[in-house]
Amino acid sequence: MRLVELASTIRSKNAGVDHVTFDVICRDRGNFERVRDSGALNPRAVARLFGVAEDRVTDFVVFEPANAIKFTIRRLRPSGSMGESDLFGSQQYAPLFDVEIP
Amino acid sequence: MKTVRIVTPTGHLGTTPLEKASFERGCAASPDFIVADSGSADIGPYPLGADRAASDEVWQRHDIEAMLVAARRLGIPLILGSASDTGTDRGVDQYVRLCREIAAGHRLGPFRLAAIHSEIPVDEIRRRFKDGAPIRGLNGRPDGDAATLDRTDRIVAVMGTEPIRDALAAGAEVIIAGRSSDCAIFAAPLLEAGHSAADAFFCGKAMECASFCAEPFMGKETILGRVDGSGVYLTAMHPGQRCTPASVASHAMYERLNPFREYVPGGYLDMTHCRYEQVDDKTTRVTGQTFVPSPTTWIKLEGAGKVAERALFICGIRDPYTIANLDRAIEWARGKLRERFGPIGQGYDVFYHVYGRDAVMQGMEPTPARAPLEVGIVVEVVCDDAARAETICHIAGKNLFYARLPDVKGTAGTAAIMSDEVLHARAAYEWTLNHVIEVADPRELFRTRFETIGDGGGA
Numbered sequence: 001m002r003l004v005e006l007a008s009t010i011r012s013k014n015a016g017v018d019h020v021t022f023d024v025i026c027r028d029r030g031n032f033e034r035v036r037d038s039g040a041l042n043p044r045a046v047a048r049l050f051g052v053a054e055d056r057v058t059d060f061v062v063f064e065p066a067n068a069i070k071f072t073i074r075r076l077r078p079s080g081s082m083g084e085s086d087l088f089g090s091q092q093y094a095p096l097f098d099v100e101i102p
Numbered sequence: 103m104k105t106v107r108i109v110t111p112t113g114h115l116g117t118t119p120l121e122k123a124s125f126e127r128g129c130a131a132s133p134d135f136i137v138a139d140s141g142s143a144d145i146g147p148y149p150l151g152a153d154r155a156a157s158d159e160v161w162q163r164h165d166i167e168a169m170l171v172a173a174r175r176l177g178i179p180l181i182l183g184s185a186s187d188t189g190t191d192r193g194v195d196q197y198v199r200l201c202r203e204i205a206a207g208h209r210l211g212p213f214r215l216a217a218i219h220s221e222i223p224v225d226e227i228r229r230r231f232k233d234g235a236p237i238r239g240l241n242g243r244p245d246g247d248a249a250t251l252d253r254t255d256r257i258v259a260v261m262g263t264e265p266i267r268d269a270l271a272a273g274a275e276v277i278i279a280g281r282s283s284d285c286a287i288f289a290a291p292l293l294e295a296g297h298s299a300a301d302a303f304f305c306g307k308a309m310e311c312a313s314f315c316a317e318p319f320m321g322k323e324t325i326l327g328r329v330d331g332s333g334v335y336l337t338a339m340h341p342g343q344r345c346t347p348a349s350v351a352s353h354a355m356y357e358r359l360n361p362f363r364e365y366v367p368g369g370y371l372d373m374t375h376c377r378y379e380q381v382d383d384k385t386t387r388v389t390g391q392t393f394v395p396s397p398t399t400w401i402k403l404e405g406a407g408k409v410a411e412r413a414l415f416i417c418g419i420r421d422p423y424t425i426a427n428l429d430r431a432i433e434w435a436r437g438k439l440r441e442r443f444g445p446i447g448q449g450y451d452v453f454y455h456v457y458g459r460d461a462v463m464q465g466m467e468p469t470p471a472r473a474p475l476e477v478g479i480v481v482e483v484v485c486d487d488a489a490r491a492e493t494i495c496h497i498a499g500k501n502l503f504y505a506r507l508p509d510v511k512g513t514a515g516t517a518a519i520m521s522d523e524v525l526h527a528r529a530a531y532e533w534t535l536n537h538v539i540e541v542a543d544p545r546e547l548f549r550t551r552f553e554t555i556g557d558g559g560g561a
Binding site: 009027049092 | 240410463466
């Protein structure tokens with residue numbers, strides 16, 4: 001099943017000026033456990049998905065109280081630098097929709 | 103311990119107007135304080151560097167008027183943090199002026215206002231650095247040095263609770279604070295009432311974006327926070343919104359690197375063992391948070407500096423052959439720039455933002471391009487000199503109209519031009535400082551000035 005069918009929220013947003021953070025939140029505990037236990041989301045997998053070096057994935061956390069998985073990617077340049085495409089980092093999450101969760 | 107109730111009607115005062123109905127409901131719930139954050143680093147480095155508000159004064163005035171008039175009617179303190187988006191001296195002075203004008207317009211009785219300034223001259227940080235104070239980079243940023251400061255036009259220090267507590271203790275009824283830690287403006291009155299740092303900072307962390315901690319998603323609606331020694335209680339004031347364990351917990355992780363820790367001057371809030379319980383239909387109680395003090399105090403510095411002037415040109419392309427060969431068309435236009443102005447990146451730079459393809463995600467876009475029906479292209483040119491940026495941008499944009507591709511059918515123009523003009527854009531700035539500096543006293547970078555506003559005369 002695709003992640004977009006299991007998660008109620010998939011979002012991205014600046015976390016400070018040097019990072020974009022991604023939240024995958026499941027409304028349902030069962031869906032959350034399925035995503036968590038599938039191993040489809042891990043630092044290496046998200047680095048590969050977004051085509052970034054793995055050391056740019058600075059945080060990867062399973063956040064049980066919110067039925068959520070959260071990870072953070074370091075920007076190449078601070079937000080709002082020249083050539084900026086997404087000042088708030090708010091439209092970087094869409095590729096997560098199609099991650100296949102076994 | 104005294105129960106303290108705080109209402110907040112907006113997560114960023116001034117961006118769009120607060121919603122009055124839920125704010126009035128919050129004001130009817132016997133609040134002890136009205137608190138709102140007005141700042142954000144999300145708006146980019148320009149407002150701080152150029153010292154201009156990102157929000158429109160009409161909406162800033164709207165929100166301050168609603169809150170100030172309510173606070174004076176209820177006889178409770180009002181605390182506004184990170185005045186006018188950036189918290190520079192300009193921002194603090196602007197909000198103080200708005201308070202004076204609103205007080206005069208409503209003939210408010212006299213009240214004591216504390217203005218807390220947090221802008222720091224670059225030379226002051228330079229002096230501290232020369233005296234051996236390290237400027238430590240946050241979250242993987244390299245430490246700052248003399249060159250970092252040379253690239254910086256303006257700095258604000260981010261205050262914790264101490265200057266705000268001092269102002270409350272000295273009898274301030276309205277506090278206009280410069281750049282402040284979002285959660286500190288909520289935590290200050292709670293600490294002043296004797297509540298634990300854990301509850302005070304958690305309450306602030308949960309409330310800083312107002313109704314974002316409730317569900318369903320709505321902005322600018324009022325949240326009531328209550329702290330009574332048995333936990334932090336969060337209640338949505340909009341009839342259609344609820345604070346639930348899921349909504350409060352998911353807000354705890356919002357726009358932060360890590361959902362378990364919130365750093366403030368003097369320590370961090372640890373949310374690892376938080377328990378979230380629904381206590382009534384609209385209220386969630388949170389317990390289990392702890393506060394871990396640190397032996398030293400580090401104050402965050404935000405700094406921005408100007409990089410170059412900027413110009414923009416907008417066009418679109420519909421021809422499927424040109425779209426399929428877009429990189430060649432852009433490369434042709436870039437070649438014409440090199441011919442005229444020398445190597446790109448030396449003295450000027452150009453960015454082709456191709457909407458419809460990869461403008462939004464650029465290098466992080468994993469999806470193979472499908473041929474879009476149309477693309478929109480924003481051409482961005484940066485250069486030290488504004489007139490030269492416009493000159494270069496004119497060529498950088500118009501050469502998409504003259505792009506030479508071998509099999510193009512449309513020989514009357516290879517781009518649709520929305521308006522044949524180069525748009526003068528705001529200068530390009532960069533975030534130069536996202537650092538911390540050690541201080542002996544968490545108050546030493548901040549300056550508080552009191553004044554009495556309003557002479558009453560009615561109302």
